[in-house]
Amino acid sequence: MSEMARILVADDEPDIRRIIGIFLRRVGHEIVEADDGMSAMALMEELRPDAAVVDVVMPGMTGIELTRTIRSLPHLAPTPIIMLSARTLPHEVEEGMKSGANMYLSKPFSPSTLIAAVNRVLNA
Template sequence: MARVLIADDDTDIRELVAFKLTNDGHEVTAVEDGLRALQAIREQTVDLALLDIRMPEMSGLDVCRTLRAAAETAALPILLITARSQEGDIEAGFAAGADDYITKPFSPRELSRRVEAVLIRAGR
């Protein structure tokens, strides 16, 4: 399966997502903020990044923009997971370069299907 990076400052959400994706057969790395997400992506190859928008140190939107701006990560599939559900928030997520956007709360089954869909579209 895929190597997935999860960045979320909420321990419960991070652990739930990691548990679900690990059970789906993915190899998961989980970190608690945007700076650690960038560091992890520089240190290891990942097939998909799942980013919370509101995180300390660096937001998920800023991480997304940074990844899109670098040639080596410009094509990395990115899925934003956030409690921000207003139309403007969703537009900002896609404008930053996200491939998909999931609002909290979400069902673990929906998360699995969206992860699979993004990976398929990316050919990974």
């Protein structure tokens, strides 16, 4: 397991944020939450998390737009990003990866899959 990290969890569904938070806190990570892309971007600037878990479909700024914005800023560009979505058609996954995501996980996901993905991007 990787050392404790600050992870931004951005999803407009409160239950998804809560579940992800439970999984990641259990393995020692600190969680900060955003319910939309604009709030997530503000937290990225303010807190500079070690990684981000981002939903694709969010109001205001999508996860794709958020990821592109993060990648365009030199001080945030290195931040590992895991994209989450129920959209799993090949072209949808490709769009997420082309936006700059390090990994793309489909919903629903298991706790072990999410934890492994976070550990993988933190240790890359």
